[in-house]
Amino acid sequence: MKVVTGVVGNDVHVVANRLIEISLKERGFTVYNLGVNTYLEEFLDALLETDADVLLISSLNGEAEGWSRDLKILKSRYRFRKDVLFVIGGNLAVGEVDEETLVPRFEAFGFDLVYHQKDLNESLDEVEERLRERAA
Amino acid sequence: MSLFRRERELITRNEFVDRFDFAEIENFVRHASKNLFISHRFKHTDKMLVQPRGGFPTYDKVFALYEEFTRAGVDVLPLTIDSNTRLNDYATAKKMLALSEENDTDMLNGYPLVNHGYRTTRRMMVHFDTPVSLRHGTPDARLLVEMAIASGIFEIEGGPITYLLPYSKNFPLDKAFLYWKYVERVCAHYSALNEPINRESFGPLSATLQPPVIVIVIQLLEMLLSLEEGVRSFSVSFSQSGSMIQDVVTANVLRRLARRYAEEFGYGDAAIHLVYHQWMGAFPHNKEFSDALITTSTVIAAMVGADKIITKTRDEAHGIPTKEANARAVAGVQYTLGMLQGIPSVEDPEEEEHLERMVVEIMEAVLNDGADTLWRKVFNAIKRGHVEIPFSPHVINANEVITIRDPRRNIRILERGRLPISDRSFAYEKKQISLRPGEKVVEKIIQDIGIMQ
Numbered sequence: 101m102k103v104v105t106g107v108v109g110n111d112v113h114v115v116a117n118r119l120i121e122i123s124l125k126e127r128g129f130t131v132y133n134l135g136v137n138t139y140l141e142e143f144l145d146a147l148l149e150t151d152a153d154v155l156l157i158s159s160l161n162g163e164a165e166g167w168s169r170d171l172k173i174l175k176s177r178y179r180f181r182k183d184v185l186f187v188i189g190g191n192l193a194v195g196e197v198d199e200e201t202l203v204p205r206f207e208a209f210g211f212d213l214v215y216h217q218k219d220l221n222e223s224l225d226e227v228e229e230r231l232r233e234r235a236a
Numbered sequence: 237m238s239l240f241r242r243e244r245e246l247i248t249r250n251e252f253v254d255r256f257d258f259a260e261i262e263n264f265v266r267h268a269s270k271n272l273f274i275s276h277r278f279k280h281t282d283k284m285l286v287q288p289r290g291g292f293p294t295y296d297k298v299f300a301l302y303e304e305f306t307r308a309g310v311d312v313l314p315l316t317i318d319s320n321t322r323l324n325d326y327a328t329a330k331k332m333l334a335l336s337e338e339n340d341t342d343m344l345n346g347y348p349l350v351n352h353g354y355r356t357t358r359r360m361m362v363h364f365d366t367p368v369s370l371r372h373g374t375p376d377a378r379l380l381v382e383m384a385i386a387s388g389i390f391e392i393e394g395g396p397i398t399y400l401l402p403y404s405k406n407f408p409l410d411k412a413f414l415y416w417k418y419v420e421r422v423c424a425h426y427s428a429l430n431e432p433i434n435r436e437s438f439g440p441l442s443a444t445l446q447p448p449v450i451v452i453v454i455q456l457l458e459m460l461l462s463l464e465e466g467v468r469s470f471s472v473s474f475s476q477s478g479s480m481i482q483d484v485v486t487a488n489v490l491r492r493l494a495r496r497y498a499e500e501f502g503y504g505d506a507a508i509h510l511v512y513h514q515w516m517g518a519f520p521h522n523k524e525f526s527d528a529l530i531t532t533s534t535v536i537a538a539m540v541g542a543d544k545i546i547t548k549t550r551d552e553a554h555g556i557p558t559k560e561a562n563a564r565a566v567a568g569v570q571y572t573l574g575m576l577q578g579i580p581s582v583e584d585p586e587e588e589e590h591l592e593r594m595v596v597e598i599m600e601a602v603l604n605d606g607a608d609t610l611w612r613k614v615f616n617a618i619k620r621g622h623v624e625i626p627f628s629p630h631v632i633n634a635n636e637v638i639t640i641r642d643p644r645r646n647i648r649i650l651e652r653g654r655l656p657i658s659d660r661s662f663a664y665e666k667k668q669i670s671l672r673p674g675e676k677v678v679e680k681i682i683q684d685i686g687i688m689q
Contacts, residue, residue, distance in 0.1 A: 112405070112629055114442070114627055114628070114629040115444055115627050115685065117629075118626075118627055118635065119678050119681060119682065121635070122638065122677060122678050122681070123676075123678045126676065126677060126678065133635070135405060135629055135631065136405055136629045137405050137406075137629075220678065221676065221678070221679070
C-alpha cells in the first residue's frame, strides 16, 4: 500500500510529520512524505504521480480548516485510478472545539476519516482496518 | 575597486538602508572599545561567560532589557532578530516595527536590525560596552551581518548548514553556502582592524534527539568553512543531550577534534571556543522542575569546561519570558557557577574512542569527495545523505537516520540511513539499545523526546 503524507498549509511541525512517516513505514506502507508547509494541490498531484491508496494529511497549528475546505472541489478535477482513502488528523482547530462539531465538518470537506487530538497508533490502526474492509 | 568591495556596495544599498559609509564604519571598528569583543573576553578570562536569549522590536525595549541583564551580572548580551528580517522581508519588518512603536505591543519576535540601521543601534552597543551576540537563523545574512558589525556587534552566530536545515523547507542549500561565504569574508576583513570578530556555529540543530556524531561533524565542517575564509576566532557549540556522561564525551571529542582539524588545515593560529546550550527541547510546566533543570545544566556546563553557556528561563514552557524573569535566570546561573570551582575532569575513554572514530569516518567520506572546494564537498555529502539532521524540515535532508535513547539516556543510532559509519561503529551503537519486546519505535521516540517534561 502506498501513502502520501505531509503537513498542510503554513505549518512547520516537523517532529510529528517525521513520527507519522516512521509509524507508517513500521506498518509496512510505502511512504511519500511531502513534509511540512504543503498545499492541498501538491497533495493531490502527488496522489496521481505515485498512484497512492491513501492520503494522510496532518496539521498541528490548528489552521487546517482554511487549508483543506476546498478538497471536494479539487478532488472533482482529478481522475484517480484508485478509490483513494482521504484521512486528516492532528490538532484540527484553534482553541477548544469539540470532536462532535469538527468531525462532520471535515467529512463534509471530503475526508473519509478525521482524527482530532487522537493517539497516533490507535488512529493508524483504524486506518488499516478501513483499508482491509475496502479490500474485502 | 575590488570585486568583493563592489559586491558589498550592492548588498548594502537598498530602499531600507541609509547610506552605508564604509570608511566611517572601518574607523569605528578600528577604534572600538575592546570590551565589545567577545574574542577579547575569551582571551583574558577563564570564567565561563553567561549569555541569555532575548530581543524585542523597539529600541527602547531592547535598551530596557539590556539594563535588566546588566544589573543581573550578564557577560554577553544577545540580540535576537525577528523572523521577517530572517527571510529578508524588510518591508513587512518596517510595517510591524511602526505598529509596535505606535501601539506599545510587540508585533515582531525580535529586533529588526536592518530597519533600525547601524547609526541608531550602535548608540546602544557603545552605551552598554559589553559583547553582543547576533542570534538570527538567516540563510542570506549578508546585509544583516554588515549592519551588525557596523553597529558594534562582534559575534555572529549561524552558518550555512545550522541556520538552514533546521529552519527552512525550500531555501536552496548551495545558495546558503555562497551567502555565508560572503559573511565569513566580511568577518575576516574586520578582524584585521582590531580584535577578531568571533563566529559561532549553532550546534543544537533541530534540538530533537540529535546524535553527537552528527552535531560534531557539522560543527567541524562549519568551523573549517569559516577558517578557510580568514576567520580566526570561532566557537563550536552543542546543547544538553539529556545524558550527563554523553555531554562530557561530546565535549571532549568536539574540543579535541576541532583543534586537530584546524591544525591539519593550516589554521593552528585560530582561537577555538566551546559553547554549551542549556536544554533546548520541551521544558516542564512546573517552574520548580525548570529551575532544577537549569541548575543541573549549569553544573554540566562546568563539568565539560564550556567557555560560554547560553541560558533558558523557568518560564520556557509558558512563552516568551519577561525581561525580569530572563534577568533572574542569568543571576541564578551566575550564582550556581560561583559554587562550581575546581570540578575534577571527567572522561569516558571507551565512549570517546567510539565517538571519535565515527566522526572521523564521516569526515573522511565528506573530505574525500572529488569536488574542487570544501563547500561543494559538504553540499554533495548532504545531498547524498552522508550527513543529515534528524527532524530537519528541509527537502534536501535525507530523513533516514533514526535515533533513540539507551537505558542511560544516551542518544544512539538505531537506523544509520546513508551515514558512512563503519559496521563496527554501528554495531557498537546498536548494542547499547534495548527495546522491550513489542515496544513500538515511535512510542519510544516520543518518550525519548519528552524526557524533561
